[in-house]
Amino acid sequence: MPLLEILGLTQRFGGLQALTNFTAALEEHDLVGLIGPNGAGKTTVFNLVSGFYTPTEGAIVFNGRPTRGLRPHQVAGMGMARTFQNIRLWNDMTVLDNIRLAQSHWLGYGLWDAVWRSRRYLRTEKSVEKKSREVLEIMSLTDYVEELPKNLPYGLQRRVELARALSTSPRLLLLDEPAAGLNSADVDGLIKHIRWIYDQFHICIWMIEHQMKVVMSLCQRLAVIDFGRTIATGTPAEIQANPAVINAYLGDDTL
Amino acid sequence: MQRRAINLFFLIAAAGLVLATKEGFFDQYILTVFMFMGINIIFATSLNLVNGYMGEFSCGHAGFMCVGAYVGSLLSVAFFSSSKLFGDPLFPPELAPVLFPLVLLLASLAAAMFGLIVALPSFHTRDDYLAIITIAANYIIISIVENIDAIGGPRGFSGMKRVINSMTDVADLPWMLIWVLLGAFVCITFLYRLMTSTYGKGISAVCQNEVAAEIMGVNTNKVKIIAFMVSSGLAGLSGALYAHVYGYVNAQAFNILKSTEGLVMVYLGGMGSLSGVVLAAIAFTLMVESLRFIIPAVNDLLHAGGLLPAAFELSQIWKWVIIPLILILLMQFRPEGLLGNKELTHVFPRLKRWVSFK
Numbered sequence: 001m002p003l004l005e006i007l008g009l010t011q012r013f014g015g016l017q018a019l020t021n022f023t024a025a026l027e028e029h030d031l032v033g034l035i036g037p038n039g040a041g042k043t044t045v046f047n048l049v050s051g052f053y054t055p056t057e058g059a060i061v062f063n064g065r066p067t068r069g070l071r072p073h074q075v076a077g078m079g080m081a082r083t084f085q086n087i088r089l090w091n092d093m094t095v096l097d098n099i100r101l102a103q104s105h106w107l108g109y110g111l112w113d114a115v116w117r118s119r120r121y122l123r124t125e126k127s128v129e130k131k132s133r134e135v136l137e138i139m140s141l142t143d144y145v146e147e148l149p150k151n152l153p154y155g156l157q158r159r160v161e162l163a164r165a166l167s168t169s170p171r172l173l174l175l176d177e178p179a180a181g182l183n184s185a186d187v188d189g190l191i192k193h194i195r196w197i198y199d200q201f202h203i204c205i206w207m208i209e210h211q212m213k214v215v216m217s218l219c220q221r222l223a224v225i226d227f228g229r230t231i232a233t234g235t236p237a238e239i240q241a242n243p244a245v246i247n248a249y250l251g252d253d254t255l
Numbered sequence: 256m257q258r259r260a261i262n263l264f265f266l267i268a269a270a271g272l273v274l275a276t277k278e279g280f281f282d283q284y285i286l287t288v289f290m291f292m293g294i295n296i297i298f299a300t301s302l303n304l305v306n307g308y309m310g311e312f313s314c315g316h317a318g319f320m321c322v323g324a325y326v327g328s329l330l331s332v333a334f335f336s337s338s339k340l341f342g343d344p345l346f347p348p349e350l351a352p353v354l355f356p357l358v359l360l361l362a363s364l365a366a367a368m369f370g371l372i373v374a375l376p377s378f379h380t381r382d383d384y385l386a387i388i389t390i391a392a393n394y395i396i397i398s399i400v401e402n403i404d405a406i407g408g409p410r411g412f413s414g415m416k417r418v419i420n421s422m423t424d425v426a427d428l429p430w431m432l433i434w435v436l437l438g439a440f441v442c443i444t445f446l447y448r449l450m451t452s453t454y455g456k457g458i459s460a461v462c463q464n465e466v467a468a469e470i471m472g473v474n475t476n477k478v479k480i481i482a483f484m485v486s487s488g489l490a491g492l493s494g495a496l497y498a499h500v501y502g503y504v505n506a507q508a509f510n511i512l513k514s515t516e517g518l519v520m521v522y523l524g525g526m527g528s529l530s531g532v533v534l535a536a537i538a539f540t541l542m543v544e545s546l547r548f549i550i551p552a553v554n555d556l557l558h559a560g561g562l563l564p565a566a567f568e569l570s571q572i573w574k575w576v577i578i579p580l581i582l583i584l585l586m587q588f589r590p591e592g593l594l595g596n597k598e599l600t601h602v603f604p605r606l607k608r609w610v611s612f613k
Contacts, residue, residue, distance in 0.1 A: 050470050051470075052466070052469075052470060071469070071474075071476075072469045072470045073469050073470070073471075073472050073473055073474045073475070076470060076471060076472035077472055081471070081472075082470060084467065088464045088466060088467035089464070089467070090456075090459065090460050090463040090464055090467065090468070091463055091464075092459065092463055092527075092596060093456060093459060093460070093463065097453075097456055100453045100456065101453055101456045101457060101460055101468075101471070101473065102471045102472060103453070103472075104453060104454065104456075104457055104472055104473050104474075105472035105473075107453060107454060109454065110454070111449070111454065111481055111485070113454075114448060114449055114452035114454045114455060115444075115445050115448050115449055117448060121452065124453075125452070125453060128453055164471065165471075168471070168472060
């Protein structure tokens with residue numbers, strides 16, 4: 001059984017058909033990519049998968065359970081985490097607090113524990129903090145624990161967001177353009193981090209990415225969408241040679 | 256030990272205040288000002304939870320204070336004093352000093368329930384629209400209270416003085432001062448602990464990026480319910496204390512002007528700064544009380560100088576010009592408030608040596 005199964009997903013925004021009959025299946029330990037020109041509907045796929053939109057038609061089955069009707073935080077609780085194309089960190093909280101809060105789904109204590117400082121509260125906070133520091137260590141962010149994300153350079157903010165997603169111990173990690181806006185040294189670092197995460201945690205990673213360097217060196221399979229339709233699937237080498245894909249990216253010159 | 260210094264200081268200050276009052280060191284007016292400071296601290300810090308930490312704009316906070324004031328007053332009169340409305344007291348009046356915290360608790364819980372009026376629409380609305388809903392909630396609550404004739408309707412409700420008197424009969428202490436100090440302590444501790452826990456950070460996350468919060472596993476609807484209910488519950492606590500300090504409540508005391516006072520205190524102190532809002536509440540109370548003397552003085556001065564026609568008197572109504580004016584000036588020149596979203600210990604790091612809140 002695939003970890004994530006998407007069947008005939010269609011999404012309309014008013015008169016705009018953003019996604020048409022999108023189908024995909026991701027296995028437990030996959031590292032796959034979703035590419036396509038700007039406005040093709042890639043982020044819409046991620047927004048549907050993470051429960052932020054409810055699909056007009058079609059079904060998403062995560063971990064054997066349909067996610068229709070679940071709220072995004074519930075989907076996250078089933079083991080899905082994501083990063084965002086435009087970084088969405090909590091900017092007035094320290095980096096450590098950003099990571100801590102991402103684990104709130106597993107807190108297991110309530111308002112009264114927090115206010116009483118009960119034993120359960122102290123125990124939970126201790127383990128949350130330990131876990132958070134471990135993740136920051138993995139992502140080489142230990143020097144920035146007490147910084148506010150808004151004061152960090154762009155590349156580090158991306159890394160904090162990745163750390164935040166990782167801290168939830170996801171089974172499926174969605175990365176929305178993780179390399180956007182990074183310089184080439186940062187991109188190499190990112191590839192190394194993603195590769196390491198993939199090997200270390202045996203999770204499934206699905207990424208949207210424009211930079212061919214990232215996609216080609218990481219992904220086992222790719223799907224290409226254009227105007228909301230899947231135009232090609234296959235290995236990176238196959239995709240690179242596919243005329244329909246080249247057409248979609250470079251334009252049709254038979255005008 | 257050193258890090259406990261500030262806690263010890265507050266304990267000694269509170270004990271000193273109570274003792275000095277008991278010995279008749281302060282006259283009734285000064286004492287009332289002290290108590291209003293405490294009440295305003297509770298009122299303003301609770302509003303800060305929603306307007307500051309969560310970044311929503313609640314303009315009807317006094318409505319919840321009204322619920323707390325009435326529920327608290329009715330319960331304490333029903334429990335500890337004989338009245339036309341409730342007949343004989345439910346408990347012997349000697350129990351008043353012991354059971355009064357229960358009255359405060361129930362008043363807070365009742366106000367917290369009314370907090371749902373605002374919390375539920377907040378799932379779908381934000382910002383200006385939610386602000387309008389909060390004003391409506393304020394008016395709904397006042398209208399409900401004014402139209403229940405059994406509890407006095409627009410005439411107001413009284414009888415709490417008898418309850419305070421029966422407390423004083425048990426032990427000759429300045430009881431209301433003690434309850435206000437305790438209330439302020441409970442409120443500040445509650446909010447501090449909530450906002451330093453990972454659980455409470457969810458409230459700040461709703462303000463800073465709600466989409467990220469929801470997608471990263473924070474149940475934002477639950478967080479909003481918690482924030483609105485805690486906020487209105489604590490407002491209810493301040494209302495119950497207010498009613499007992501005055502010995503009389505009237506729904507019109509909790510109209511939009513009272514809510515505005517809360518906004519001034521929050522924006523003066525800095526949104527999302529607990530220590531800033533506490534300081535602002537103290538400063539604001541002192542300022543409003545000093546207007547009682549300043550306005551007549553200015554009035555006399557202007558008349559003496561012949562700058563005002565003899566038929567025109569500056570009255571205390573000018574308070575309601577000056578308070579909103581402060582709000583306008585604040586928004587114009589320092590929209591983030593005195594401390595912004597920082598705490599005192601961030602602005603003066605050397606304070607950290609003396610402070611250890613747990």
